[in-house]
Amino acid sequence: MDTNIPCEVNPDQKILNNIGLVCASNAFREKDEILNMINNLGTVYNDPVKSENSYECFWKVLTIYQEQPKVLDQHLDEILDKLTDYVRSEKFEVKLKSEACKYLYVVMKVRRYKVIVKRLPHEVTDLPLILELLQSPQFGDEDWQARHVLLLWLSIVILLPFPMAHFEGQDVVQDPLVERILALVKKYLMTNNLYNVAAFLASQFVMRSDIKDIHLKLFLDWAREIIIDTETNESQKAYSMSAIASILKHAKREDILPHIGLLTEPKVLSSFQDSTSSLFRKYGMKALQRIGLTFLKPQIPTWRYQRGCRSLMVNMNAAGDLTNSIISSQSPLTNGRKESHIVTEMPKDQEQNDIEVPEEIEDILHNLLTGLNDTDTIIRWSAAKGIGRITERLPQAMANEVVGMVLEVFNSREQFNAWHGGCLALAQLGNRGLLLPSRLKDVVPVILKALLFDEVKCYASVGDHIRDAACYVCWSLARAFDKNVVQPYVKTIASQLLIVAVFDREVHCRRAASAAFQENVGRQGSFPHGIDIVNKADYLAVGVRSNAFLKVSKFVGQFEEYTLPLINHLVEKKVGHWDPELRVLASKALNNLTEYAPQYMAKTVVVQLLEFTSNMDLNIRSGAVRALAEVIYALSVHFKKSNLSLIDALGVDIIKEIEGLYSKFSDRRQFRGMGGDIMKEVCCHLIKNCSQASLPFHGHTIIVSWVRLVEDCLGNELVPVRDAAVSAVNSLFTEYFKSDPPQYPEYFKVDPALGNIAKRYAEKLQSNSQVLRSGFAMALGNLPNFMLINHLQLVISSLTQCTVITPSTAKWTDSRRDALAAIRIVCSAANVCETSPDYLEKLFNCFLTALQDYTITTRGDVGALVRMEAVTCLHFLTVEVALKAPSFLEPLLVQRIIGNIIQQAGDKIDRVRAHAGLILAKLIHNEPKIPHIPFHGWIEKVFPNKDCKEINWNGIAETFPRLIQLLLCPPYTDHLLLGFILNIGGITETNVKVASSCFFEYLRISCTPLNQDIIASRILHTFQSYQHNDRVTQPMLNFLDHLLSSGCFVPFKENLGSNFPTELFKLLKVESRKCQEMNKLMALVRVYCHYIPLSMYPEVSGSALTELSRYLCHRFLFVRKNAATNMYETLLMYGDQSLIPENNLSEVLAILGDTEWDKEVGILRPIRNRLCQMMGVPPPVVAKTNT
The missing domain is CATH 1.25.10 (Leucine-rich Repeat Variant)
Structure with missing residues (x-):
C-alpha cells in the first residue's frame, strides 16, 4: 500500500467484498492493513484529504467486525499500543494525538469500551498527561472523539491503588488534583455527546476509598441540586441523573446506603416522572431501580422456580428417552450444581424471616409499574428490568403481589403501552424464575391475548410492539419452565405462535414468533410437529409476507392440530382487517387451507362469512365477500375430485343466499358512495369464482345483474375495479352463456342487448373516455372464442383503430396499451394465422406504428408502456406466423421488425431496454428460425444463446458493448444510431x-x-x-x-x-x-x-x-x-x-x-x-x- 495515502483509491472495493463473510471468519484478515494505516498516521495527519481518507478506510475495515468483535482480541494489544504511543509521547503534536484518539474511538466502538478500557495502559505518569490533554485549548468541538477516549482512559488510570496525594505535582499554582478531576467530570457531564462517559468516570472516581468519604456526598448533593432546580433545562437534569444512576450501579451497597436519603426525597423521585425529556425519564427509571436494590440485601430467593438442566441435547434426543431426572448433580451440563426440577415453594413458616422490606420499596415499585405505561419503549424496558431485579430480593408473599400488580396492567382500561410494558415485565420475571407454575394459569391467557393485540387507530393500527413483546414472553417461558409444567398450555401457545408467525402483518412480529416457536421446540421438545415446522417456518421463510401467508401457512395447516386455529383466526381477525392487502392474502390463504378441512369450511366458515356480508363495517363486509369467493372456488375444486355436488355440500339455502348477495347489496345501496367501488371490486371477484365453480345459476336473472355490474365496472376510474371486472368476463360468459347468442332466453326478457356483446363492446372503443376504451378493450380480449368468431373483423378493426394516435387521444397511452394487449389475446384465441391471414399485414403495421409512440406527459415518457406492449405483440405474432404461415414473413417486413426491436433495445429507459433485449434474444434464437433476418449469423455471434440467458438486460454496460457491433449493419444503422444519440445526449449520467x-x-x-x-x-x-x-x-x-x-x-x-x-x-x-x-x-x-x-x-x-x-x-x-x-x-x-x-x-x-x-x-x-x-x-x- 502507498505509504503516503493509505487506502487512497477506492477504499470500498475490498471491504464490500468482505461483507457477509465475516460471520464465518475466525481471523482478522485486515490486520496488516490496519497496522499500516496506524504507522502512516504521523505522515498524513497534516493533510486534510489524506487524513480523512485514511480515517474513513480505518473505520470501514473495522466496522465489518462489529458483529463478531472477538476476532480482534488477539490483535488488540498491538493496535492499542501503537495508538497510545502517539498519545503518550511528548514529541508529537496535539493534533496528531487527537487523530490517534479518533482511531481509538473506532476500536472502542467496535469492541466495546468495557473491553478496551481494561487493556489501555494505566501508569502513574499517564494521569497528568490525560488531564493536560483534556484541558488543552487546542482541542476544539470537532475533537469530541478524542475527549471521549481520554475520559474513558482516565476512568481506568484513577483506579491505581495509590492515594491521590501521590499524583500531585510540584506546581502550586494549579488546583488540587482531585478538584481538577471533579471539575472535568462536571464540565463534560453537561456536554451532549460526552455525558455518558463522564458519568462512568464519576462513578469510578468518587467511589475510590480515599475520595468517597468526602466527595461522594458532595457530588450527590451537586447532582441533586441540578435535578430539583426549576431553572435547569431538561437535558442537564438528564445528564445529572445519568451520573447518579451510574454511581448507584457501580457503588457498593454499604457505601451508598448512608446517602440514600438524599435521593429518595419526593421532589427528586417525582422530578423525572412528568418530564417531557425521554432521556431524563430513562435515567430516572434506572436510578430508581438501583435505589430499590440498595434498600434490599442481595440474595437468591429460596422460593423461586429452578428448572435446573436446560440442555438442548436432552430435550431434542427423544429417541433416547432422556429426561431431566436422569442427569446427576455432577453432570457437566449443570456445572456441578444440584438443582431441583420442580418448584421449591417454601411454606410460609420456613420463609426467611430476616428479609426486611423498607417502606420506600412500595413507592419505588409503584413508580416502576407506572413506568411500564411510559410512551417510550426504552423506559418501559428499564422499568421492566427494575421490577424483575427488585422482585428477586423480596419474600415470596410480596413477590406474588408484584406479579399480581403486573398482571393488572393487562386490562381494557389501560393504554396499549401498558400492555407492552407488562409483557416485558413478565418476561423479566420468567427469566429470573419469579413466575411460579401456579401463576401460569393467569399468565398464559394474558399472553395469548397479547399475541393477537391489534387496535385500529385512524388509518393505521397499534399493537405490533405488543405482539413482539408477547413473543418474547413465550421465548422466555420456554427457557424458564420444565416441559411438564408447560404441557397443559402447549397446544394453545403453539397455535398462537404459529398464527403470528404466518399471519401477522409486520415482519418483525412474524420473525419474533418464529424464533419463539423454535425456542419452545428446542427447550420443551413437546410442540406437535415442531421440527418439521421449524425447518419450514424459519427466519427467511416468514420474512416475506406473501410467502408466509400462502406457502408457510399451507404447510403448517396440513397438521390437524393447527388447521382449525389457522382457519378461525383468518375468519375472525384477518378477513375484515383494515389493510386491504391483508384481506386479499387472507382470502387466498383460506383457499389454500380448504383442502385440509372441507367439511368445516362448507358447514361453518361459509355460514360465518355470509353473516359477515351483512356487517355495516366496509372492511368486514368486503373482506367476507372476497373470502367467500375463494372458499367457494376451493370447495368446488375439492368436491369435483370426489365427484360430489357443491349443492349437496353447501345446501340449497346457502346457494340461494349466495345468489341473493348482489340484490342485498344493491337494495342497501352499498354499491354507492366511498365504499361502493370496493364492493364492486369484490363482487366481480365473487362473480368470477362462482362462475368457475359452476354454481347452478344458469338461466337465472341474477346473471343479467352480474353482467350489468361487470360492464359498469369496466368503465370505472379505479384500475383495481376494472381489472377485477376484466378477470370476471371470460368465466362469466363461458359458464352462463355457452354460445352467442346465449342459450337461455330468460336473459333476453330482462335485457335484449345481451345477444350482441362483442358488437356492443367494440362500439365502446370509440368512446370519448380513456377509461371506457381501456376497460372494454381488455374485456374484448377476454371474451370467450365463441363470442369473437362471428365478429372477428369488427373486433380487430375496432382494436387497431383504438391504437391510432389522434389530437384528442394523444395522451391516452393506457387505452392504446390495453388495446394492443387485447389484440394479442384475441389473435391467440381466434388463431388468426390460420383462420384470418388477411389481417396479418394490418396487425404488423399496427404493432410497428405503436413502436413509435413516444408520448410524454407530466408523468414522463408514458409512451414506453405502449412500446413495451408493442414489442410483446410483435414477438407473439412473428413467432406464430413463422410457425404457421412463414411465407408471409417477407425480407422487408422482417427487417422492419428486427430493426425496430433493436431500436427499443437501445432505449434510454431501463425497463424498455431490458424487455426489448429479451424479445430480441428470443427472436434470433427462435425455433423454427425466423426467415430473412438481416445479418442473422452476425447477430447470433454478438448475442450467443448461452450468453443471452445470463445477460443483465437492465444493465446498459452489458448490452451497449454488444449492440454497437451492429452499428455498421445497414438495416440497423439508423435504429441503433438513434438509440446512441438519445443516450449520449441524455441527462442520465450512467447512460451518457x-x-x-x-x-x-x-x-x-x-x-x-x-x-x-x-x-x-x-x-x-x-x-x-x-x-x-x-x-x-x-x-x-x-x-x-x-x-x-x-x-x-x-x-x-x-x-x-x-x-x-x-x-x-x-x-x-x-x-x-x-x-x-x-x-x-x-x-x-x-x-x-x-x-x-x-x-x-x-x-x-x-x-x-x-x-x-x-x-x-x-x-x-x-x-x-x-x-x-x-x-x-x-x-x-x-x-x-x-x-x-x-x-x-x-x-x-x-x-x-x-x-x-x-x-x-x-x-x-x-x-x-x-x-x-x-x-x-x-x-x-x-x-x-x-x-
Whole structure:
C-alpha cells in the first residue's frame, strides 16, 4: 500500500467484498492493513484529504467486525499500543494525538469500551498527561472523539491503588488534583455527546476509598441540586441523573446506603416522572431501580422456580428417552450444581424471616409499574428490568403481589403501552424464575391475548410492539419452565405462535414468533410437529409476507392440530382487517387451507362469512365477500375430485343466499358512495369464482345483474375495479352463456342487448373516455372464442383503430396499451394465422406504428408502456406466423421488425431496454428460425444463446458493448444510431458515460474513414428527420457536442472533402430559428463553438462566429453569459486556428472576458458590433417588424 495515502483509491472495493463473510471468519484478515494505516498516521495527519481518507478506510475495515468483535482480541494489544504511543509521547503534536484518539474511538466502538478500557495502559505518569490533554485549548468541538477516549482512559488510570496525594505535582499554582478531576467530570457531564462517559468516570472516581468519604456526598448533593432546580433545562437534569444512576450501579451497597436519603426525597423521585425529556425519564427509571436494590440485601430467593438442566441435547434426543431426572448433580451440563426440577415453594413458616422490606420499596415499585405505561419503549424496558431485579430480593408473599400488580396492567382500561410494558415485565420475571407454575394459569391467557393485540387507530393500527413483546414472553417461558409444567398450555401457545408467525402483518412480529416457536421446540421438545415446522417456518421463510401467508401457512395447516386455529383466526381477525392487502392474502390463504378441512369450511366458515356480508363495517363486509369467493372456488375444486355436488355440500339455502348477495347489496345501496367501488371490486371477484365453480345459476336473472355490474365496472376510474371486472368476463360468459347468442332466453326478457356483446363492446372503443376504451378493450380480449368468431373483423378493426394516435387521444397511452394487449389475446384465441391471414399485414403495421409512440406527459415518457406492449405483440405474432404461415414473413417486413426491436433495445429507459433485449434474444434464437433476418449469423455471434440467458438486460454496460457491433449493419444503422444519440445526449449520467465510451471507442478502433463518412451521413439524416422535435433534437445537440469534442470523428476536421460540416451547419441554423428553449440554446452555442477552429471551411466558420455574436445580445441573460464564456474558452485554446486576424485576437479575448454581459442589450449591442468588426465578420442585423 502507498505509504503516503493509505487506502487512497477506492477504499470500498475490498471491504464490500468482505461483507457477509465475516460471520464465518475466525481471523482478522485486515490486520496488516490496519497496522499500516496506524504507522502512516504521523505522515498524513497534516493533510486534510489524506487524513480523512485514511480515517474513513480505518473505520470501514473495522466496522465489518462489529458483529463478531472477538476476532480482534488477539490483535488488540498491538493496535492499542501503537495508538497510545502517539498519545503518550511528548514529541508529537496535539493534533496528531487527537487523530490517534479518533482511531481509538473506532476500536472502542467496535469492541466495546468495557473491553478496551481494561487493556489501555494505566501508569502513574499517564494521569497528568490525560488531564493536560483534556484541558488543552487546542482541542476544539470537532475533537469530541478524542475527549471521549481520554475520559474513558482516565476512568481506568484513577483506579491505581495509590492515594491521590501521590499524583500531585510540584506546581502550586494549579488546583488540587482531585478538584481538577471533579471539575472535568462536571464540565463534560453537561456536554451532549460526552455525558455518558463522564458519568462512568464519576462513578469510578468518587467511589475510590480515599475520595468517597468526602466527595461522594458532595457530588450527590451537586447532582441533586441540578435535578430539583426549576431553572435547569431538561437535558442537564438528564445528564445529572445519568451520573447518579451510574454511581448507584457501580457503588457498593454499604457505601451508598448512608446517602440514600438524599435521593429518595419526593421532589427528586417525582422530578423525572412528568418530564417531557425521554432521556431524563430513562435515567430516572434506572436510578430508581438501583435505589430499590440498595434498600434490599442481595440474595437468591429460596422460593423461586429452578428448572435446573436446560440442555438442548436432552430435550431434542427423544429417541433416547432422556429426561431431566436422569442427569446427576455432577453432570457437566449443570456445572456441578444440584438443582431441583420442580418448584421449591417454601411454606410460609420456613420463609426467611430476616428479609426486611423498607417502606420506600412500595413507592419505588409503584413508580416502576407506572413506568411500564411510559410512551417510550426504552423506559418501559428499564422499568421492566427494575421490577424483575427488585422482585428477586423480596419474600415470596410480596413477590406474588408484584406479579399480581403486573398482571393488572393487562386490562381494557389501560393504554396499549401498558400492555407492552407488562409483557416485558413478565418476561423479566420468567427469566429470573419469579413466575411460579401456579401463576401460569393467569399468565398464559394474558399472553395469548397479547399475541393477537391489534387496535385500529385512524388509518393505521397499534399493537405490533405488543405482539413482539408477547413473543418474547413465550421465548422466555420456554427457557424458564420444565416441559411438564408447560404441557397443559402447549397446544394453545403453539397455535398462537404459529398464527403470528404466518399471519401477522409486520415482519418483525412474524420473525419474533418464529424464533419463539423454535425456542419452545428446542427447550420443551413437546410442540406437535415442531421440527418439521421449524425447518419450514424459519427466519427467511416468514420474512416475506406473501410467502408466509400462502406457502408457510399451507404447510403448517396440513397438521390437524393447527388447521382449525389457522382457519378461525383468518375468519375472525384477518378477513375484515383494515389493510386491504391483508384481506386479499387472507382470502387466498383460506383457499389454500380448504383442502385440509372441507367439511368445516362448507358447514361453518361459509355460514360465518355470509353473516359477515351483512356487517355495516366496509372492511368486514368486503373482506367476507372476497373470502367467500375463494372458499367457494376451493370447495368446488375439492368436491369435483370426489365427484360430489357443491349443492349437496353447501345446501340449497346457502346457494340461494349466495345468489341473493348482489340484490342485498344493491337494495342497501352499498354499491354507492366511498365504499361502493370496493364492493364492486369484490363482487366481480365473487362473480368470477362462482362462475368457475359452476354454481347452478344458469338461466337465472341474477346473471343479467352480474353482467350489468361487470360492464359498469369496466368503465370505472379505479384500475383495481376494472381489472377485477376484466378477470370476471371470460368465466362469466363461458359458464352462463355457452354460445352467442346465449342459450337461455330468460336473459333476453330482462335485457335484449345481451345477444350482441362483442358488437356492443367494440362500439365502446370509440368512446370519448380513456377509461371506457381501456376497460372494454381488455374485456374484448377476454371474451370467450365463441363470442369473437362471428365478429372477428369488427373486433380487430375496432382494436387497431383504438391504437391510432389522434389530437384528442394523444395522451391516452393506457387505452392504446390495453388495446394492443387485447389484440394479442384475441389473435391467440381466434388463431388468426390460420383462420384470418388477411389481417396479418394490418396487425404488423399496427404493432410497428405503436413502436413509435413516444408520448410524454407530466408523468414522463408514458409512451414506453405502449412500446413495451408493442414489442410483446410483435414477438407473439412473428413467432406464430413463422410457425404457421412463414411465407408471409417477407425480407422487408422482417427487417422492419428486427430493426425496430433493436431500436427499443437501445432505449434510454431501463425497463424498455431490458424487455426489448429479451424479445430480441428470443427472436434470433427462435425455433423454427425466423426467415430473412438481416445479418442473422452476425447477430447470433454478438448475442450467443448461452450468453443471452445470463445477460443483465437492465444493465446498459452489458448490452451497449454488444449492440454497437451492429452499428455498421445497414438495416440497423439508423435504429441503433438513434438509440446512441438519445443516450449520449441524455441527462442520465450512467447512460451518457457508458454509451459515450462504447460509441467513441468504436469510432477510434473499428471504423475506417469510409465507415465514419457513412455514420456522418446517417447522423445528418436522423437530424433532418427529427427537425424541431425536441425529444430528439435536444439530445442530438448534446450528442454533437460530445462527438465533436472527442477528436475521433474524421469527417468534421480531418477529411477536407467532406460536406458534413456544411450540411450540419445548415441544419443547426434551421433548428435555431425561433428557438426559445434555454437548454437547447446553450447546446447550440456549444456546437457552434466547434466551428471556430475550422478555418479550412471559411464560409461556415465565419457564419458560426456571426451566429455566436447574435447570442451575445440574446434577450436571455444566461444565454449571453454562456455564449461569451464558451467563445472565450474556445478562442483561448484554438484562436490561432480561427479566421480572426492574429493581431486582433488578444483584444477580442479581452472584450469577451471583461465585458459584463448581464447588462441591458441596448448597452451591449455596440460592444458586440465592434467585436464582430475585429473578428472580421458582419454583425447580425436586427430584424425589422412591419408596423
